[in-house]
Amino acid sequence: MEFLSPSTLEEALEAKSAHPDGVPIMGGTDVMVELNFDKRRPSTLIDLARVPELGEWGTDGDHTRLGAGVPYTKIVEHLSRSAPALAKASRTVASPQIRNRGSVGGNLGGASPAGDAHPPLLATDAVIELASVRGRRRVPAREFYLSLRTTARQDDELITAVLLPEPKGPQQFAKIGTRNAMVISVAAFSLALDAEKRTVGTGLGSVAPTPIRAEEAEEFLAAEFDWEGATLPSESLVRRFGELVASVTRPIDDQRGTAQYRTHSMAVMARRALTWSATEYRKGVTRCA
Amino acid sequence: MRVNVNVNGEDMTAENVWPGESLLYVLRERLGLPGSKNACEQGECGSCTVYFDGVTACSCMIAAGQAEGRAVRTVEGLAEEPGKGSDRTLGTVQDAFVEAGAVQCGFCTPGLLVQTDDLLERTVGAGKGAPDDAEIREALAGNLCRCTGYEKILDAVRLAAGRRAESGAAHE
């Protein structure tokens, strides 16, 4: 097995182009599990940890640009205001040791339907930047996940960054698991309200072959939510929102939970996330008035 | 491949490394440092926790080649005066674990010591107060112990935090 350690993005892209079947490794928290258990024997490992650009973050117009290799710990420490949903999700990933290494680029590279970064990226309409020797391109998260563990990324491409729109309202993330730490989600949900455009974004994890949105629920809530007066949504509105979110799930039974439990928990999380968001929105509106 | 890595302040070289093997394997099997334990090799148990460039990580989740030129601190490097065997003077966290009876089979202990050392560095060591129980639980959430039931471990962390705060105050 060959081990390549590019020190610039150009070198990394050349390496990936020369070895399209080469496996990139960033935090290693998915790749090493496969190597340690002999589930994978790639001909080439491409270490991305020495490429400075991937570990940086900053503003890019009205977006926050998050390098693909920035570990979750840094996201929690530095991006809780500029990317609240992703920061909340990051805080629930694994353990401190894993959060010190694991990255959103790695989550997107593996594209497990249970990855915790995906629901916030969908809900907030984030954009994923891909690069190859052919150039850079941007793909909305909402068009990135194609089928089980298959994404819009081509074999010669690396994920370089995620562009996170400036928050324009409350953002939430909720996850169901057997304990507070160290759990791959049984189901996860993210909600983002955009008070300027008066739109709603959702992201659902672990309930379909890919991370998905609940578009009918988004449209329903955008139309019914009291953007002007910020009155708290009625019980029947909250319940209906939960039902609409749960209606798009196509879960499976596995060792972590049954399909029925996943669908049920999705409705519960959607109701809670809406209640939290509406309460936060109301506080914001009354403070401004 | 050959991997050059600084471990506990000493420059070391591991030869004939398979690039896909873990830093944990390099430490234990090639550099003669068996302090870090291998209990799961999948990031779940924390027994292999080391400082990697100053940040705690599961050494089983780091590829050997990724450690080239980096600085690693293992449980062996926590002793205040590293020496051989019983000549070593233990550090505050190590002493507290012994005194509180937080060690039974000891398999989880090296990882807990490193992770606790880091928690205390980031709290008491950074001029903040001692960590409360919620902070301790969150910091140690990735370190599994199958023997103690964790109560004695929490006692040990509280004891070490108190002592480190006192010794910090004494230096001022």
Ligand SMILES: Cc1cc2nc3c(=O)[nH]c(=O)nc-3n(C[C@H](O)[C@H](O)[C@H](O)COP(=O)(O)OP(=O)(O)OC[C@H]3O[C@@H](n4cnc5c(N)ncnc54)[C@H](O)[C@@H]3O)c2cc1C
């Ligand atoms: C104990 C444990 C608990 C976990 N808990 C959670 C959890 O709660 N939630 C969760 O979502 N995940 C969890 N994970 C999975 C893992 O930590 C995450 O998926 C993490 O985001 C992976 O990031 P990484 O940088 O470590 O990826 P790596 O292991 O380095 O890479 C993962 C995949 O992405 C590819 N890749 C990496 N970077 C790039 C790039 N820039 N461009 C293209 N491809 C790339 C790799 O080739 C590989 O296929 C857990 C893992 C462990 C070991």
Ligand code: FES
């Ligand atoms: S051996 Fe590394 S986490 Fe268990």
Ligand code: FES
């Ligand atoms: S003392 Fe035995 S696993 Fe913790």
